[in-house]
Amino acid sequence: MTGAATRRPRADALRNRERLLAEADAVFREQGTGASLEGVARRAGVAIGTLYGHFPTRTALIAALLDARNRELFAHGDALAEHPDPALALADWVRAVVRHAAAYQGLAAVLAARSDELQDSCHRLTAIGERLVDRARAAGALRGDTTGADVFTLMNAAAWARGHDTPAQADRLLDLALAGMIVG
Amino acid sequence: MTGAATRRPRADALRNRERLLAEADAVFREQGTGASLEGVARRAGVAIGTLYGHFPTRTALIAALLDARNRELFAHGDALAEHPDPALALADWVRAVVRHAAAYQGLAAVLAARSDELQDSCHRLTAIGERLVDRARAAGALRGDTTGADVFTLMNAAAWARGHDTPAQADRLLDLALAGMIVG
DNA sequence: CGGTTATGCTGAGGTTCCCTCGGGTTCGGT
DNA sequence: ACCGAACCCGAGGGAACCTCAGCATAACCG
Known part of the structure; x- marks a missing residue:
C-alpha cells in the first residue's frame, strides 16, 4: 500500500526547479516579493505553466x-541559546532575523500573513525566539511582560522598515525597541 | 497674462469628486489602499476615466x-505643543498619528514612499513631530540622540504593524519603542 | 432663453499580470 | 526500442491599469 516504489524525479524537472529558484531569488531581491511571476519564468527560460507546476502559489515559491x-539561521539561533549573556543573545537573534527577513522587500508582509505554506519556517523561528525570551526573562533581563509574540511583531515591523526606509534608519528603530524591551 | 478670468467649476464635476472620495474612503477601509480603482469608480456610479480625470494617480486620491x-490631527498636534509634560505630549502625538495612519491598510507603505503628492501632509506632520521632539529633548526626557526621523519611522512601522497584526499587538510594540525612546 | 464653448464624462481598447488546463513532449524504466 | 508516467508548453479567460477620441452638458453671454 505505502510501498509505492516511486520513480526517480526527472532530470529536466530538477533543472527547471533550480533555475526557477535562482531567478526568483534574483528578481525578488531587485523588485520585491510582488514582482511578476511571468517575468521570473521568462528569465528562467521556462513557460509560465512550468512555474505553477513547481510552485502552485507565490507563497509556495517564497517558502521554498x-x-x-534557513539552515544557517536556525543553527545560529540554537547556538545563541548557549550564549552566556541571555540579553545579548536575544538582541543578536532579533537583529539576525531582521537582516534575513529584509532580503526581499515585501517579505515581512508575507510572513505576517502566516499562511500554511510558511508554517514550518515560522514555527521554528518563533520557537527559537520563545526560548531566548524565556531565558532572558529568567535572567531578569526583560522588562515587564514582554512575550515571544512581541518579539515576532518587532522583527516583522523592523524588517518592513528596512524595505521602506534606509537600513540605517530601520536599525535605529530596532535599537530603540530593544532598549525598551531589555533591561540594561 | 495671469488674469485668465477662469470659469466656475461644473456642478457635476464637484458632485462626482465628492462621490468618488466617499466611496474611495469606504473601499480603502474595507480592502486597503491596494483596492481596485475600477471598483471605486463602479461604486461611485462613474466611469473609470472620470476617476482618472479627478485623481491622476492612486496616490493623488489618497492624498485628497x-x-x-488632517485638520483635526494638526490641531491636536499644535495643542500638544503647549502640554505641560513634553514626554507625555510626544507619546500622545505618536499614538494619535498611528491611529490615524492605520485607517487604511497599506497607507503606511504609501506614506513611507514620500511621493511628491503627499509632500504637504507629510511635511506638516514631520514638522509637528520635530517640534515635540525638540521640546522633549530640552526637558531631558529623550534618551540619547533620538531624532524626528526616528519618530517618523516608528510611526510608520507601528501603523504597518496595526494593519498586519492585531491592533493590540501593534500597540504593545509601540509601547515598547516609546519606552526605549523616552526616559521614564 | 437659445447659442457657443470650455469643461468634463464616457467606455472601448491596448497592456500587463494572474492562473488553468488540454494536448504534446520527454524522460526513466524495462 | 518502446511504454507510460511525469512534465512542459502556451493559448486563453479574467481582472485591473491607464489612455484617449469623441460626445454630452453645464456655465456663460447677449
Missing part, C-alpha cells in the same frame, strides 16, 4: 526560497 | 482623502 536559506 | 481629515 526561505527553506533553502 | 488625507487632506480632508
Whole structure:
C-alpha cells in the first residue's frame, strides 16, 4: 500500500526547479516579493505553466526560497541559546532575523500573513525566539511582560522598515525597541 | 497674462469628486489602499476615466482623502505643543498619528514612499513631530540622540504593524519603542 | 432663453499580470 | 526500442491599469 516504489524525479524537472529558484531569488531581491511571476519564468527560460507546476502559489515559491536559506539561521539561533549573556543573545537573534527577513522587500508582509505554506519556517523561528525570551526573562533581563509574540511583531515591523526606509534608519528603530524591551 | 478670468467649476464635476472620495474612503477601509480603482469608480456610479480625470494617480486620491481629515490631527498636534509634560505630549502625538495612519491598510507603505503628492501632509506632520521632539529633548526626557526621523519611522512601522497584526499587538510594540525612546 | 464653448464624462481598447488546463513532449524504466 | 508516467508548453479567460477620441452638458453671454 505505502510501498509505492516511486520513480526517480526527472532530470529536466530538477533543472527547471533550480533555475526557477535562482531567478526568483534574483528578481525578488531587485523588485520585491510582488514582482511578476511571468517575468521570473521568462528569465528562467521556462513557460509560465512550468512555474505553477513547481510552485502552485507565490507563497509556495517564497517558502521554498526561505527553506533553502534557513539552515544557517536556525543553527545560529540554537547556538545563541548557549550564549552566556541571555540579553545579548536575544538582541543578536532579533537583529539576525531582521537582516534575513529584509532580503526581499515585501517579505515581512508575507510572513505576517502566516499562511500554511510558511508554517514550518515560522514555527521554528518563533520557537527559537520563545526560548531566548524565556531565558532572558529568567535572567531578569526583560522588562515587564514582554512575550515571544512581541518579539515576532518587532522583527516583522523592523524588517518592513528596512524595505521602506534606509537600513540605517530601520536599525535605529530596532535599537530603540530593544532598549525598551531589555533591561540594561 | 495671469488674469485668465477662469470659469466656475461644473456642478457635476464637484458632485462626482465628492462621490468618488466617499466611496474611495469606504473601499480603502474595507480592502486597503491596494483596492481596485475600477471598483471605486463602479461604486461611485462613474466611469473609470472620470476617476482618472479627478485623481491622476492612486496616490493623488489618497492624498485628497488625507487632506480632508488632517485638520483635526494638526490641531491636536499644535495643542500638544503647549502640554505641560513634553514626554507625555510626544507619546500622545505618536499614538494619535498611528491611529490615524492605520485607517487604511497599506497607507503606511504609501506614506513611507514620500511621493511628491503627499509632500504637504507629510511635511506638516514631520514638522509637528520635530517640534515635540525638540521640546522633549530640552526637558531631558529623550534618551540619547533620538531624532524626528526616528519618530517618523516608528510611526510608520507601528501603523504597518496595526494593519498586519492585531491592533493590540501593534500597540504593545509601540509601547515598547516609546519606552526605549523616552526616559521614564 | 437659445447659442457657443470650455469643461468634463464616457467606455472601448491596448497592456500587463494572474492562473488553468488540454494536448504534446520527454524522460526513466524495462 | 518502446511504454507510460511525469512534465512542459502556451493559448486563453479574467481582472485591473491607464489612455484617449469623441460626445454630452453645464456655465456663460447677449
